[in-house]
Amino acid sequence: MMNKKALGVVIQTYRKEKKLKQHELSDTTGLSRNYISDIENGRYAPSIDALLKLANALDVDLNMLKMTEIQYFDKCSETRKHGDRKC
Numbered sequence: 493m494m495n496k497k498a499l500g501v502v503i504q505t506y507r508k509e510k511k512l513k514q515h516e517l518s519d520t521t522g523l524s525r526n527y528i529s530d531i532e533n534g535r536y537a538p539s540i541d542a543l544l545k546l547a548n549a550l551d552v553d554l555n556m557l558k559m560t561e562i563q564y565f566d567k568c569s570e571t572r573k574h575g576d577r578k579c
Contacts, residue, residue, distance in 0.1 A: 497534030504532040521545040
């Protein structure tokens with residue numbers, strides 16, 4: 493199961509590493525800027541098609557996106573066990 497918030501943070505991180513604005517990623521993927529914003533903020537889980545477009549535009553393997561999402565989720569789960577609610 494996909495963790496929307498974790499995946500959104502991961503996508504946003506990769507986008508910023510590429511020094512792309514949301515509107516630039518939108519132009520490249522054909523996805524609306526609002527949809528990308530909603531994904532990055534954890535409001536929506538992207539469809540498989542959208543996820544593939546994002547991975548291609550960010551030049552990131554789809555499996556790497558998923559692995560990074562899992563690592564982020566695990567880190568947040570561990571952080572919350574210690575009382576930190578930042579994730």
